[in-house]
Amino acid sequence: MNNMMGIIKLDSPISKMKELCESRPVASLPIAGRYRLIDFALSNMVNAGISSVGILLSDKARSIFDHLRSGKDWDLARHREGMYYMPSESSDGRAPIGNLSGLYNNLDFIEHSPADYVLLSNADTVFNIDYNPVLEYHQSTGADITLVYYKTKTERDGLASVLKVAESGLVKDVAKQPKAEAGACVGMGVYIMAKEVFINLVKTAFERGGTDFMLDGIIRRADEYTIYAYEHKGYVARVNSVGAYFTASMDVRKPEIWEELFMGENVIYTQRKDAVPVQYKATAVVKDSLIANGCEIRGTVENSILFRGVKVAEGAVIKNSIVMQHVTLGEGATIENAICDKNVVISDGKVLKGAENYPLIVSKNAKI
Secondary structure, three states: OOOEEEEEEOOOOOHHHHHHHOOOOHHHOEEOOOEEOHHHHHHHHHHOOOOEEEEEOOOOOHHHHHHHOOOHHHOOOOOOOEEEEEOOOOOOOOOOOOOHHHHHHOHHHHHOOOOOEEEEEEOOEEOOOOHHHHHHHHHHHOOOEEEEEEEOOOOEEEEEEEEEEOOOOEEEEEEEEEEEOOOOEEEEEEEEEEHHHHHHHHHHHHHOOOOOHHHHHHHHHHHHOOEEEEEOOOOOEEOOOHHHHHHHHHHOOOHHHHHHHHOOOOOOOOOOOOOOOOEEOOOOEEEOOEEOOOOEEOOEEEOOEEOOOOEEOOOOEEEOOEEOOOOEEOOOOEEEOEEEOOOOEEOOOOEEEOEOOEOEEEOOOOEO
8 A cells, every 4th residue: 555645635614514613624523532533534544554645624624733733643743755734725815615626736745746546535434444455446447436435224314425336346327416315325435546547637627617526526527437436334424414423423332333443453543642531430320321531420421422521510411412522511410412512611400402313512612
């Protein structure tokens, strides 16, 4: 895999993510108690031996800088190659429309890379994959472009790239649809192609007015390429709405999904932070929950995920909720079916409840 470079594109905040992405891209959303969504895309590349990774920035990317820093925690802080930040602003300094502009403006970085292949990945998907078989598949088929996809087990809402794939793996059609039916072949936003193909695709699509890599670069020019698809049969969750984020977060509590994502040979790396172990006091009651280091539990936590530094006072109750870093619940406070962003303070006795399929969102730094 040393002959491959990686590019991770951070698309702009999604309107369906509401308050969760007002000040951060989807890629930096916290998940699974201690990780960020971008950790999956970046770790998958590092585990495959890719030593040169470009991060194509979007607007509001400060949280990405805070999390990735020099790339040291992914062994990408190097004198040669390593991790690079790729600015996406247009020449007038404004945020670009779509992702083609950013790729086009950074083609010099790609052209000067010694790599033969480019692996492009979104950063809004939870999955753990070995890219070595994908590259071998790409080479054996003689494809111009290889897409990685998965088959949905249930109907999935949200814009999706739906593929029609022949038994041979040849892609017969690609379409963007508002939702994916059960059993559909859905693109994961992962592409492998020769560097020359990638450069030609980006140049041609952008210089003819295109804005989106998938739509303008691949779908509208599909007849010009031989496209194959590689099926990933493991767990996949694309986070493109509040509901999808809530579902994916709750999924990782399941032992079989946690084991697949985090306990296999391919490690998912994240920023290291030293913290004391969880303190479970005498009055604590915890059931079927994921609790990160640094938490102090005196109340009840059920079917929930707590990130680092959460404090739950005696008599407080958390059910079916996601509670991010450094949230404090006062005595007798209750949250249920909710997503609490960072640094929230919920005072004594307050009760916050969302619907089972429509969680309540408490914005960052809120005091209630």
